[in-house]
Amino acid sequence: MMKDPLASYPGYVLRRAAHASGAELTARLEPLGLRQSDVSMLILIEANPGITASALGRMLDIQRANMVPILKRMEDAELIAREAIDGKSVGLELTRAGTAKLSKARAVIDAFEAELLERVPVEHRNHLLPALNALWREPDQQG
Amino acid sequence: MMKDPLASYPGYVLRRAAHASGAELTARLEPLGLRQSDVSMLILIEANPGITASALGRMLDIQRANMVPILKRMEDAELIAREAIDGKSVGLELTRAGTAKLSKARAVIDAFEAELLERVPVEHRNHLLPALNALWREPDQQG
DNA sequence: TATTGTTATACTCTATAACTATA
DNA sequence: TATAGTTATAGAGTATAACAATA
Numbered sequence: 289m290m291k292d293p294l295a296s297y298p299g300y301v302l303r304r305a306a307h308a309s310g311a312e313l314t315a316r317l318e319p320l321g322l323r324q325s326d327v328s329m330l331i332l333i334e335a336n337p338g339i340t341a342s343a344l345g346r347m348l349d350i351q352r353a354n355m356v357p358i359l360k361r362m363e364d365a366e367l368i369a370r371e372a373i374d375g376k377s378v379g380l381e382l383t384r385a386g387t388a389k390l391s392k393a394r395a396v397i398d399a400f401e402a403e404l405l406e407r408v409p410v411e412h413r414n415h416l417l418p419a420l421n422a423l424w425r426e427p428d429q430q431g
Numbered sequence: 432m433m434k435d436p437l438a439s440y441p442g443y444v445l446r447r448a449a450h451a452s453g454a455e456l457t458a459r460l461e462p463l464g465l466r467q468s469d470v471s472m473l474i475l476i477e478a479n480p481g482i483t484a485s486a487l488g489r490m491l492d493i494q495r496a497n498m499v500p501i502l503k504r505m506e507d508a509e510l511i512a513r514e515a516i517d518g519k520s521v522g523l524e525l526t527r528a529g530t531a532k533l534s535k536a537r538a539v540i541d542a543f544e545a546e547l548l549e550r551v552p553v554e555h556r557n558h559l560l561p562a563l564n565a566l567w568r569e570p571d572q573q574g
Numbered sequence: 575t576a577t578t579g580t581t582a583t584a585c586t587c588t589a590t591a592a593c594t595a596t597a
Numbered sequence: 598t599a600t601a602g603t604t605a606t607a608g609a610g611t612a613t614a615a616c617a618a619t620a
Contacts, residue, residue: 290490291478294471297540298547298560299452305567306449309442328437335434342601347433354588356603376596376601397440404441408565415558417441422551424448485578497611499580519578519619
């Protein structure tokens with residue numbers, strides 16, 4: 289049997305866990321024609337109607353330039369619509385189809401997230417989310 | 432202020448945490464001329480001298496085909512050496528330079544992992560690694 | 575028959591620079 | 598002067614198929 293010293297490195301295990309769970313979620317969303325970033329955007333647009341592409345990108349840590357093809361694809365699929373705020377900014381909204389699609393995606397995600405947590409032994413379960421949030425967010429950004 | 436419903440999704444937060452910490456580690460390893468995958472490999476080769484590229488790829492979840500350019504780069508840098516096991520398989524070993532380089536990389540990584548854990552509030556800290564391992568590994572693979 | 579190492583290739587994600595127009 | 602939206606491009610990482618040689 290091979291030795292695996294990496295199993296004790298939190299950073300490494302974090303990467304592997306994220307990759308494994310991400311691949312699984314991607315597979316579950318594929319039948320809906322959505323990617324993880326699509327769903328993240330739909331959720332944030334629904335929660336913040338009229339949000340701009342730039343603000344959305346900042347929340348998701350996606351560069352402005354990389355938002356363009358993603359939003360274009362979702363606009364072509366008629367999941368989102370754009371409406372000019374002023375001569376420079378454009379607000380994003382969900383279409384009816386976008387709302388319906390998000391509803392299906394949310395069912396997939398909610399089931400997935402629940403299964404994810406179920407894999408964690410109960411004595412660790414409630415610690416996962418706050419621990420991860422502490423790794424990700426700057427101290428001043430934490431609730 | 433924007434609403435961020437994503438903060439309560441473990442899968443999403445996992446992805447963000449992995450990306451943020453990964454980017455930071457990559458930046459810290461850059462002065463050594465190493466990537467994260469390089470260091471993972473050096474660690475595993477040191478722990479399992481003579482391991483084959485295929486076995487290494489299986490442990491790291493990297494396709495055989497994608498191991499080729501990584502190993503070539505590390506061989507060109509004289510960090511690893513290959514020695515034929517039989518007519519088909521090739522064992523990997525660290526060179527002296529590879530051992531020295533790994534020693535420097537390990538200092539970087541150990542400091543990084545310690546800082547990572549320090550960001551986690553103490554009441555959650557000891558739960559992070561077992562929770563992540565539960566997400567990543569199949570139940571029958573857990574210790 | 576399965577496995578090793580390899581080549582070639584394509585796709586996604588991400589990062590950067592530059593440009594126009596507007597706040 | 599800073600920001601929004603965009604185009605173009607390059608670099609990683611990853612995935613698949615195929616092949617020859619060997620176990």
